Amino acid sequence: MATSGVIFKRCGCRDDQRRRLEQSCPRLGERGHGTWYFHCSARNLLGRCERVRRGGYPSRTAARHARDEWLTTTEADRTAQGWTVERWLRHWLDNRTKIRPTTRFHYTRDVENVLIPQLGRYRLADLDAPLLRTVFAEIAATRNSKGRPQSASAMNHLRTTLRATLNLAVKEGVLDCNPARHIEIAGYQQPHAKEWTDARVQSWEQTGARPAVAVWTADQLAEFLGAVNDDPLFTLWWLAGLRGLRRGELCGLRWSDIDLDRGTLTIERNRTTAGYHVVEGAPKTPAGRRSVALGKRSVQILRVHRRHEQDRKAEAAENGTPWTDSGSVFTRSDGKPINPNYATTRFRILVRRAGLPPVRLHDCATAPRPSPTKPAPTSKPCRTSSGTPAS
Known part of the structure; x- marks a missing residue:
């Protein structure tokens, strides 16, 4: 509820001890000495009492008009008429x-x-x-x-x-x-993932039309992993395709989150982007903080990847090049964690090179797993970025 408050006059005069006289100055009755102020309060939009004191007005009338205008504006702010x-x-x-x-x-x-x-x-x-x-x-x-x-x-x-x-x-x-x-949005439906069947692939090759959300078949996923066997981020693609990890979870993964002896990793953080800025924090929901079983093949691939990271660190120290020991699983050439947007861009390039129908990296995490009768590709040895077979 608004209150009319008070209107008063004050000046900047000081006494012998240099203290301001404010409203006790004996000259306030003189014309032109001091200025007028108002002090009042009102409830704001959130229901809290908002107090205001403003001054510098040449007359009592001017101060009263300013007070009334403020009270009117404050009241309008509590209604739909007062807000654009x-x-x-x-x-x-x-x-x-x-x-x-x-x-x-x-x-x-x-x-x-x-x-x-x-x-x-x-x-x-x-x-x-x-x-x-x-x-x-x-x-x-x-x-x-x-x-x-x-x-x-x-x-x-x-x-x-x-x-x-x-x-x-x-x-x-x-x-x-x-x-x-x-408001109704014409044509909006909750996206439903569609598998890249032979018929859909043929239609895409002829017309360029593709489902809004598409996932690979198990054979297509296996073909992709075989095609990127030599890529430095092969381990990232493997975990995305066969362990269901998302881009932000993979880019935020640290070696301290992985227990290779027990074959598990824990999702503790999410590294993503807001525009051009990289943001790292906790998973979006409590369910996102979870443990993931790896399996023997995934453990083997992670061990090879870790040795490769250790070799890169040692090589940087030997050459005197900068290296940041970030503890991240997937890093740049200087040891800092990779930008999530780089992972997305790199994935698109590799999919195109492999001649496979397009899927998003986000949807690769939901791709069907290779069946027991068709294991993940092992025809090529997992290689380091230098191209030499990893033992």
Whole structure:
């Protein structure tokens, strides 16, 4: 509840001890001596008491007008009339302090690149279902940053962001209901992984059309692992394809997380990117922190990979080149952990070289496992980056 507060006059005069006289100055009654202030309080949007004291006004009337204007603005801020959509979106982002950096990156991209340009000029009170349906139809007719039509998935993510922002407005009593719940995204369906059967591969080779989410067959996965046997990141591709580890889990993996004697590794961290920035932290969900059984072949491959890393470290010391002992399993030439985006780019290149139908590295983690009758490729020995067979 707002309070009218007080209006008073003060000056900057000091006594013999250099203390400010403030409102006790005997000259305050003189015209032009001192300035006018107001002090009042009101409940803000979050229900907390907000106090303000402002001054420097030439007259009591000016101070009273400034106080009344502040109280009016504060009251408007507690209603949908007092908030533009742009201002509310930024307020919502500022208050999302406990989200992951990658989540904030995607929310910010939606807000800054699309929602504010399209809806920012409206007031929250102006938002209704017909307006939002019209605006979303206009957005759907545009093209994304790559010059392609807006995908149903991107439009759905945009709707999710807007609904989340307006849910806060409902929660804090600024809106009575969320108009974004009436938005429908044409053509959006939860992606369902489709296997690269011979028929789908033939259609892709002829037309270039591919499923939204595609995974390899067991034979295709085995063919890929055989084709990348000499690649320095062969162990990463192996663990992604046969042990279900995701890109962020693999790039964040450290040797301290692996027990080769017991044949297990533990997922303790996730290393991913938010735009051009690498972010490392705990797994996204509690279920992501888990132990993974390796199997004898995986243990053997990891032992070879570890020896190779030790050889690289020794070679750097011998040559006097920089080396950072990061403890990461998959490293750059200087020992620092690899950038997750590099793993994605490298994977695409290797898939293309192998002549296999495209899948995402993320989907490689969900690829079907080779059956017991068709084991993982062993026709080629696992090789180091120098091309020599690893024992």
